Amino acid sequence: MPELPEVETLCRQLHAKIAGETILAQKAYDQKLYEIGDVSKRIVRRVRRRGKTILLDLDNGQSLVIHLRMSGRLFWHASKTKLPHTRWRLNFTSGHADLVDPRRFATVKLEKTDYENAGREVLTRFDERAFLLGQSKRKICVKTLMMDPKAIAGIGNIYACEILYDAGISPWRSSSTITRAEWKKIFHVSRCILEKAIEKRGTSISDWRDLYGHPGENQYELQVYSREGHICARCGDVIQRVKQGGRSTYYCAGCQK
DNA sequence: AGAACCGCCTGCTTGC
Protein backbone atom coordinates (compact mmCIF):
# COMPACT_ATOMS: atom_id res chain seq x y z
CA MET A 1 0.00 0.00 0.00
CA PRO A 2 1.28 3.46 -0.78
CA GLU A 3 2.77 5.31 2.20
CA LEU A 4 4.72 8.54 2.33
CA PRO A 5 7.69 7.53 0.10
CA GLU A 6 5.45 5.96 -2.52
CA VAL A 7 3.14 8.99 -2.63
CA GLU A 8 6.15 11.33 -2.77
CA THR A 9 7.51 9.33 -5.71
CA LEU A 10 4.21 9.70 -7.55
CA CYS A 11 4.01 13.41 -6.80
CA ARG A 12 7.49 14.10 -8.15
CA GLN A 13 6.84 12.12 -11.31
CA LEU A 14 3.43 13.68 -11.79
CA HIS A 15 4.74 17.18 -11.20
CA ALA A 16 7.44 16.68 -13.82
CA LYS A 17 4.79 15.44 -16.24
CA ILE A 18 1.83 17.80 -15.80
CA ALA A 19 2.90 21.00 -14.04
CA GLY A 20 1.92 23.82 -16.37
CA GLU A 21 -0.29 21.54 -18.47
CA THR A 22 -3.96 22.16 -19.15
CA ILE A 23 -6.53 19.57 -18.14
CA LEU A 24 -8.67 18.61 -21.11
CA ALA A 25 -11.24 16.60 -19.19
CA GLN A 26 -11.76 14.16 -16.37
CA LYS A 27 -13.82 11.01 -16.45
CA ALA A 28 -15.03 8.76 -13.65
CA TYR A 29 -15.66 5.07 -14.23
CA ASP A 30 -16.82 4.41 -10.67
CA GLN A 31 -20.07 5.78 -9.32
CA LYS A 32 -18.31 6.84 -6.13
CA LEU A 33 -16.31 9.37 -8.16
CA TYR A 34 -19.09 10.82 -10.32
CA GLU A 35 -19.51 14.08 -8.40
CA ILE A 36 -16.00 15.53 -8.36
CA GLY A 37 -16.78 18.68 -10.35
CA ASP A 38 -15.53 20.44 -13.47
CA VAL A 39 -11.79 20.83 -13.94
CA SER A 40 -11.61 21.12 -17.72
CA LYS A 41 -9.40 23.95 -19.06
CA ARG A 42 -7.75 24.36 -15.64
CA ILE A 43 -3.96 24.48 -15.54
CA VAL A 44 -2.11 22.33 -13.02
CA ARG A 45 0.24 24.72 -11.22
CA ARG A 46 2.01 22.09 -9.16
CA VAL A 47 1.68 18.65 -7.62
CA ARG A 48 2.52 18.28 -3.97
CA ARG A 49 2.16 15.83 -1.11
CA ARG A 50 0.76 16.28 2.38
CA GLY A 51 1.07 13.08 4.39
CA LYS A 52 -0.25 10.42 2.03
CA THR A 53 -2.49 12.90 0.23
CA ILE A 54 -1.71 14.06 -3.32
CA LEU A 55 -2.68 17.63 -4.19
CA LEU A 56 -2.92 18.96 -7.71
CA ASP A 57 -3.05 22.73 -7.26
CA LEU A 58 -5.01 24.35 -10.07
CA ASP A 59 -4.86 27.86 -11.50
CA ASN A 60 -8.21 28.86 -9.98
CA GLY A 61 -7.16 28.27 -6.38
CA GLN A 62 -8.80 24.88 -6.14
CA SER A 63 -6.96 21.58 -5.74
CA LEU A 64 -7.70 18.07 -6.83
CA VAL A 65 -7.19 16.12 -3.61
CA ILE A 66 -6.35 12.46 -4.22
CA HIS A 67 -5.94 9.83 -1.52
CA LEU A 68 -4.96 6.34 -2.67
CA ARG A 69 -5.86 4.58 0.61
CA MET A 70 -5.16 0.87 0.38
CA SER A 71 -4.96 -0.24 -3.20
CA GLY A 72 -4.99 2.95 -5.26
CA ARG A 73 -2.36 3.50 -7.99
CA LEU A 74 -1.72 6.26 -10.48
CA PHE A 75 -0.49 5.37 -13.94
CA TRP A 76 0.49 7.58 -16.82
CA HIS A 77 -0.48 6.42 -20.29
CA ALA A 78 0.29 8.13 -23.57
CA SER A 79 -1.82 5.62 -25.50
CA LYS A 80 -5.41 4.44 -25.08
CA THR A 81 -4.39 1.77 -22.57
CA LYS A 82 -6.95 1.17 -19.85
CA LEU A 83 -6.04 -1.26 -17.11
CA PRO A 84 -8.60 -3.30 -15.16
CA HIS A 85 -10.02 -1.45 -12.12
CA THR A 86 -9.46 1.97 -13.66
CA ARG A 87 -11.78 4.24 -11.64
CA TRP A 88 -10.93 7.73 -12.83
CA ARG A 89 -9.01 9.44 -15.62
CA LEU A 90 -7.46 12.89 -16.00
CA ASN A 91 -6.80 13.82 -19.63
CA PHE A 92 -4.01 16.01 -20.94
CA THR A 93 -2.75 16.71 -24.44
CA SER A 94 0.24 14.43 -23.96
CA GLY A 95 -1.62 11.54 -22.34
CA HIS A 96 -3.67 10.69 -19.28
CA ALA A 97 -3.25 9.85 -15.63
CA ASP A 98 -5.40 6.93 -14.48
CA LEU A 99 -6.46 6.06 -10.97
CA VAL A 100 -6.44 2.26 -10.75
CA ASP A 101 -7.94 0.97 -7.54
CA PRO A 102 -9.18 -2.62 -7.16
CA ARG A 103 -10.68 -2.11 -3.71
CA ARG A 104 -12.30 1.23 -4.42
CA PHE A 105 -11.16 2.92 -1.20
CA ALA A 106 -9.37 5.76 -2.96
CA THR A 107 -10.95 9.22 -2.93
CA VAL A 108 -10.77 12.22 -5.27
CA LYS A 109 -12.19 15.57 -4.28
CA LEU A 110 -12.09 19.09 -5.70
CA GLU A 111 -11.54 21.59 -2.91
CA LYS A 112 -10.34 25.05 -2.21
CA THR A 113 -7.80 24.19 0.45
CA ASP A 114 -4.36 25.11 1.67
CA TYR A 115 -4.07 21.72 3.38
CA GLU A 116 -0.84 22.30 5.23
CA ASN A 117 -0.91 19.48 7.82
CA ALA A 118 0.55 22.03 10.22
CA GLY A 119 3.64 20.66 11.89
CA ARG A 120 2.88 17.01 11.24
CA GLU A 121 5.01 16.50 8.15
CA VAL A 122 7.90 14.51 9.54
CA LEU A 123 10.28 15.38 6.68
CA THR A 124 9.59 19.10 6.58
CA ARG A 125 8.76 21.62 9.27
CA PHE A 126 7.89 18.91 11.81
CA ASP A 127 6.87 20.56 15.07
CA GLU A 128 8.64 18.41 17.65
CA ARG A 129 7.61 20.67 20.47
CA ALA A 130 3.90 20.44 19.65
CA PHE A 131 4.21 16.69 19.31
CA LEU A 132 5.98 16.25 22.64
CA LEU A 133 3.42 18.46 24.35
CA GLY A 134 0.24 17.26 22.70
CA GLN A 135 0.78 13.68 21.52
CA SER A 136 3.67 11.92 23.19
CA LYS A 137 1.92 11.16 26.48
CA ARG A 138 -1.09 9.45 25.00
CA LYS A 139 -1.77 6.03 26.47
CA ILE A 140 -1.57 4.01 23.32
CA CYS A 141 1.20 1.82 21.90
CA VAL A 142 4.00 3.83 20.32
CA LYS A 143 3.46 2.14 16.97
CA THR A 144 -0.23 3.03 16.96
CA LEU A 145 0.65 6.65 17.70
CA MET A 146 3.19 6.78 14.88
CA MET A 147 0.51 5.63 12.46
CA ASP A 148 -2.07 8.16 13.66
CA PRO A 149 -2.27 10.88 11.00
CA LYS A 150 -3.33 13.39 13.64
CA ALA A 151 0.04 12.86 15.31
CA ILE A 152 2.43 12.28 12.37
CA ALA A 153 1.40 12.42 8.72
CA GLY A 154 2.28 9.74 6.22
CA ILE A 155 3.67 6.82 8.22
CA GLY A 156 1.91 3.52 7.65
CA ASN A 157 2.45 -0.02 8.78
CA ILE A 158 5.60 -0.84 6.82
CA TYR A 159 7.59 2.22 7.83
CA ALA A 160 6.34 2.26 11.43
CA CYS A 161 7.76 -1.27 11.83
CA GLU A 162 11.05 -0.36 10.17
CA ILE A 163 11.50 2.84 12.14
CA LEU A 164 10.89 1.21 15.52
CA TYR A 165 13.26 -1.61 14.64
CA ASP A 166 15.99 0.81 13.65
CA ALA A 167 15.41 2.84 16.80
CA GLY A 168 15.52 -0.32 18.94
CA ILE A 169 12.16 0.40 20.55
CA SER A 170 9.45 -2.20 21.17
CA PRO A 171 6.17 -1.52 19.35
CA TRP A 172 4.38 -2.55 22.55
CA ARG A 173 5.77 0.32 24.59
CA SER A 174 3.16 2.83 25.68
CA SER A 175 3.81 6.26 24.15
CA SER A 176 3.76 7.70 27.64
CA THR A 177 6.91 5.75 28.63
CA ILE A 178 9.02 6.91 25.68
CA THR A 179 11.68 9.36 26.87
CA ARG A 180 12.46 12.66 25.19
CA ALA A 181 15.75 11.22 23.93
CA GLU A 182 13.94 8.21 22.49
CA TRP A 183 11.46 10.46 20.68
CA LYS A 184 14.39 12.43 19.24
CA LYS A 185 15.81 9.15 18.00
CA ILE A 186 12.47 8.15 16.49
CA PHE A 187 12.21 11.47 14.62
CA HIS A 188 15.78 11.16 13.35
CA VAL A 189 15.40 7.54 12.26
CA SER A 190 12.05 8.36 10.62
CA ARG A 191 13.69 10.97 8.42
CA CYS A 192 16.57 8.64 7.48
CA ILE A 193 14.34 5.70 6.60
CA LEU A 194 11.74 7.73 4.70
CA GLU A 195 14.35 9.66 2.74
CA LYS A 196 16.12 6.47 1.76
CA ALA A 197 12.80 4.92 0.72
CA ILE A 198 12.08 7.95 -1.49
CA GLU A 199 15.51 7.56 -3.11
CA LYS A 200 14.62 3.92 -3.77
CA ARG A 201 11.26 5.01 -5.25
CA GLY A 202 9.20 3.12 -2.68
CA THR A 203 8.68 -0.38 -1.38
CA SER A 204 7.25 -2.83 -3.92
CA ILE A 205 6.41 -5.51 -1.41
CA SER A 206 3.16 -6.54 -3.06
CA ASP A 207 2.03 -4.54 -6.04
CA TRP A 208 3.23 -0.97 -5.62
CA ARG A 209 4.37 0.54 -8.93
CA ASP A 210 5.33 4.10 -9.80
CA LEU A 211 3.63 6.39 -12.31
CA TYR A 212 5.22 4.49 -15.20
CA GLY A 213 4.58 1.01 -13.85
CA HIS A 214 8.09 0.46 -12.53
CA PRO A 215 8.62 -1.23 -9.15
CA GLY A 216 10.63 0.53 -6.44
CA GLU A 217 13.68 -0.92 -4.78
CA ASN A 218 13.17 -0.25 -1.09
CA GLN A 219 11.86 -3.76 -0.43
CA TYR A 220 15.50 -4.89 -0.45
CA GLU A 221 16.20 -2.52 2.45
CA LEU A 222 13.53 -3.87 4.81
CA GLN A 223 14.84 -5.29 8.08
CA VAL A 224 11.64 -6.63 9.69
CA TYR A 225 8.52 -5.99 7.63
CA SER A 226 7.31 -9.16 5.89
CA ARG A 227 10.32 -11.02 7.33
CA GLU A 228 8.58 -13.21 9.89
CA GLY A 229 10.80 -16.17 10.81
CA HIS A 230 13.95 -14.58 9.40
CA ILE A 231 16.97 -13.94 11.59
CA CYS A 232 17.51 -10.43 12.92
CA ALA A 233 20.68 -9.00 11.36
CA ARG A 234 21.48 -7.13 14.56
CA CYS A 235 21.05 -9.70 17.34
CA GLY A 236 20.34 -13.06 15.71
CA ASP A 237 16.91 -13.47 17.27
CA VAL A 238 13.91 -14.49 15.16
CA ILE A 239 11.73 -11.78 13.63
CA GLN A 240 8.18 -12.11 14.93
CA ARG A 241 4.83 -11.16 13.49
CA VAL A 242 2.16 -10.19 16.00
CA LYS A 243 -1.25 -8.54 15.91
CA GLN A 244 -1.54 -5.01 17.19
CA GLY A 245 -4.92 -3.30 16.96
CA GLY A 246 -5.94 -5.54 14.08
CA ARG A 247 -2.79 -5.01 12.02
CA SER A 248 0.37 -7.01 11.62
CA THR A 249 3.43 -5.77 13.45
CA TYR A 250 6.83 -7.21 12.60
CA TYR A 251 9.61 -6.79 15.15
CA CYS A 252 12.57 -8.36 16.87
CA ALA A 253 11.90 -9.04 20.55
CA GLY A 254 15.65 -9.54 21.02
CA CYS A 255 16.72 -5.98 20.36
CA GLN A 256 13.53 -3.90 20.53
CA LYS A 257 13.09 -3.19 24.20
C1' DA B 1 -11.89 13.41 26.37
C1' DG B 2 -9.60 9.82 24.75
C1' DA B 3 -9.19 5.03 23.45
C1' DA B 4 -11.19 1.19 20.99
C1' DC B 5 -13.86 -0.42 17.42
C1' DC B 6 -16.43 -0.38 12.83
C1' DG B 7 -17.13 0.05 7.90
C1' DC B 8 -15.74 0.86 3.55
C1' DC B 9 -14.10 -2.82 -0.48
C1' DT B 10 -12.30 -6.79 -3.36
C1' DG B 11 -8.40 -9.84 -4.67
C1' DC B 12 -5.61 -13.13 -2.80
C1' DT B 13 -4.57 -16.92 0.50
C1' DT B 14 -5.90 -20.63 3.37
C1' DG B 15 -8.38 -24.68 4.89
C1' DC B 16 -11.53 -28.35 4.31
Added chain:
DNA sequence: TGCAAGCAGGCGGTTC
Protein backbone atom coordinates in the same frame (compact mmCIF):
# COMPACT_ATOMS: atom_id res chain seq x y z
C1' DT C 1 -10.07 -29.10 -7.64
C1' DG C 2 -13.52 -26.03 -5.81
C1' DC C 3 -15.62 -23.32 -2.78
C1' DA C 4 -16.19 -20.42 1.32
C1' DA C 5 -14.16 -18.13 4.91
C1' DG C 6 -10.41 -15.35 6.38
C1' DC C 7 -7.26 -11.71 5.69
C1' DA C 8 -5.21 -7.23 4.35
C1' DG C 9 -5.47 -2.21 6.21
C1' DG C 10 -5.85 3.97 6.02
C1' DC C 11 -8.66 6.62 8.16
C1' DG C 12 -13.09 8.96 9.24
C1' DG C 13 -16.93 8.05 11.92
C1' DT C 14 -19.13 5.86 15.83
C1' DT C 15 -19.27 3.76 20.25
C1' DC C 16 -17.64 2.88 24.78
